[in-house]
Amino acid sequence: MSGTVKYQLDESHIPTHWYNIAADLPVPLAPVLHPGTKEPIGPSDLEPLFPMEIILQEVSQEREIEIPEPVREVYRQWRPAPLYRARRLEQALGTTARLYYKYEGVSPSGSHKPNTAVPQAFYNKEAGIKRLSTETGAGQWGSSLAFAGSLFGLTVEVFMVKISYQQKPYRRALMETYGARCVASPSDETDSGRAILKEHPDSTGSLGIAISEAVEVAAKRDDTKYALGSVLNHVLTHQTVIGLESLAQMEMADDYPDFVIGCAGGGSNFAGLAFPFIGNSLRGGKKPRVIAVEPAACPTLTRGHFAYDFGDTAHLTPLVKMHTLGSTFIPPGFHAGGLRYHGMAPMVSHLKQLGLIEAEAWHQSACFAAGVAFARAEGIVPAPESNHAVKSAIHHALRAKEAGTSPVILFSLSGHGHFDMQAYTDYFAGKLVDQPYDEAALKQALDCLPQVA
């Protein structure tokens, strides 16, 4: 048995700056529009929701944004995260490809989400904010913000998509262990939640609904701001520590990826790994194939429209130009709750339009089969979301075997599945079915996209 190889950087290699891909774009991002006037918004329009430091990062054109020392100090608890050469998986597959994975499950909450939760909590604390409201799908973001809030003494209130709240009670217990309050969404605590419940009393919720509730709470209270776990530019920028470290680790391995693969729900984990590699190629470096992998039951990049849309269901957020299935689209309740979002990060969508990235969609049973094969070879049980990246990586590794080529495939293992074992239990019991989305509902949601001149 030839073992899996770890490329471990020491803590002096934790990045000092995040990478902001806006500085390297060949075409600038479309402006964010006010939901009422449909005119471009300015920083002050976002002030009810975010502290100014975060708003400035959201619109920054600087290539490098300094990571505050108190944030790096927290990062040190688990960063640099390890990058592995998956030799045992390569042998199990009999592939000629070289497979690498960057593992973000070493964080206290078990996923990549603390990379942005910690700076968001820090900037809010610095701005004198007492309370953060947010939404969560699978619970990885909510538990990460709960963790970050506990470090900086902020109260955290999490609106958790109801289907996940029911399927994943232990994610809720984790949030409560960190001292946060967790509410099933749609709830009767907000106007947005009550409106949904009135029309659909049995609603299992969606990220779009939960975002509406969290935004509403923040907008109504002076001491409270909103924190988002994906989609926005500053979130994606914070996640680039993943890719920046991976660049250094691939150099340790004396290799460079031909494929860079990440699962994509809102897009932050994918962007975190991919943007530093895309940035390199935009500045004249090698150009790997960069693939965002999404669930076939919520195929935003592969089946959505590239259009202006709301980030939430109640239409409280600004309009952003992105790949979207329509803000009223409710995806089926599959297990990768973190990928269950109607939209995609505007920056990821923009790169897709520019042809700088590709997208793939896979059904969940194929993803779980890949995750189990991965666990048996590499020992780590991936989160259902991460299984999408594993599936794609294995797919391309097996194609390489057929073609007799030896590509270097790097993928992001965004989190472990220790809180998602019900999904594995269902998989082994044959209860995990592939749920197609409702074609008619999708058409209707796309027909209702807001009209923007």
Add this chain to the structure above:
Amino acid sequence: MSGTVKYQLDESHIPTHWYNIAADLPVPLAPVLHPGTKEPIGPSDLEPLFPMEIILQEVSQEREIEIPEPVREVYRQWRPAPLYRARRLEQALGTTARLYYKYEGVSPSGSHKPNTAVPQAFYNKEAGIKRLSTETGAGQWGSSLAFAGSLFGLTVEVFMVKISYQQKPYRRALMETYGARCVASPSDETDSGRAILKEHPDSTGSLGIAISEAVEVAAKRDDTKYALGSVLNHVLTHQTVIGLESLAQMEMADDYPDFVIGCAGGGSNFAGLAFPFIGNSLRGGKKPRVIAVEPAACPTLTRGHFAYDFGDTAHLTPLVKMHTLGSTFIPPGFHAGGLRYHGMAPMVSHLKQLGLIEAEAWHQSACFAAGVAFARAEGIVPAPESNHAVKSAIHHALRAKEAGTSPVILFSLSGHGHFDMQAYTDYFAGKLVDQPYDEAALKQALDCLPQVA
């Protein structure tokens, strides 16, 4: 906020040898006796259960035992494990003590158990064995052996204590993800199991019963050996990578512990951290207070007898001299299933008799309160077993505050609690009660200890 400090060794610091405390004992360990003849056994008596390499380690008097390169190669996936200075916890407690913890939850199965599961699987594979049988309490050992088995291509069969099988379905799912078969014990698959079920159809099981079942299966099949997750000398020796790394990390921190604290069920996690420090003091070095922490509901070291007893309930194992509550004692079904064993490692018991270690017992509600305080400060949610070490460390840190002293307290955080969130849920719901053991049952079990001349 002054942050938690990580002392991270690079992989060149993974120990090349395990430390065998037998070489440094002032008084040798009492011999192991044959259950029939009550005469000391020889290596050949253990051959039905273990491969010869493991038997030789069990009786070795060599101070250093070389770690095979294929085992070190697997260790590299997560070792050296980090050692942290718990500055955020110190601040939350307002203590003058300096608190350090060695974190073993970074392994693929989330606890210290793979440290011995991997070499046990390796030695069995080398000896041509196809199948391993074992028992598990909380599931940490069973999932770790399942992980190790999957790496070396061994079939693994796990008898899981029924109360844990019911309380922790996700540990079972983890074992199945690694490809192992998991059976609730007592089961109807063995004579031992059937005998218990006949007398106690509602038995929730115990480690003693599960050991009987696993031993029976191994003894009856030529291609199958037995693997034990704690108690025996070779298991404790494999775990010394914990303490050996900690010695180097405390040197990095320019500090040395006044207290060395670990939770103790069978004793392997405690021994793994403590033995290298005790060895140092036996060879003339500084002598810290070394404390084994056990559940008040299963108080082996603090309330048991030091006597020859069986390791299992059906009396299939040899007799070992140890602290024991009697092999027929069934502890109440509290949440730290990994500490729910009637006996204690003979080597740990021996050190207790020699006055080289102390023991403390705490009830589970106090341990969970300590675990939640730890999680809110340090971000890591401990396993219920580990909460016992956390409780003791906090207790001594607060006593230091009262006394105005500044001791250095090192404790083992043997695993994370991601599979144990039901226990945290119960704790927050006020449903987690302290369950005293049955005094009359204990007296009866102790009265039934085997008579040895």
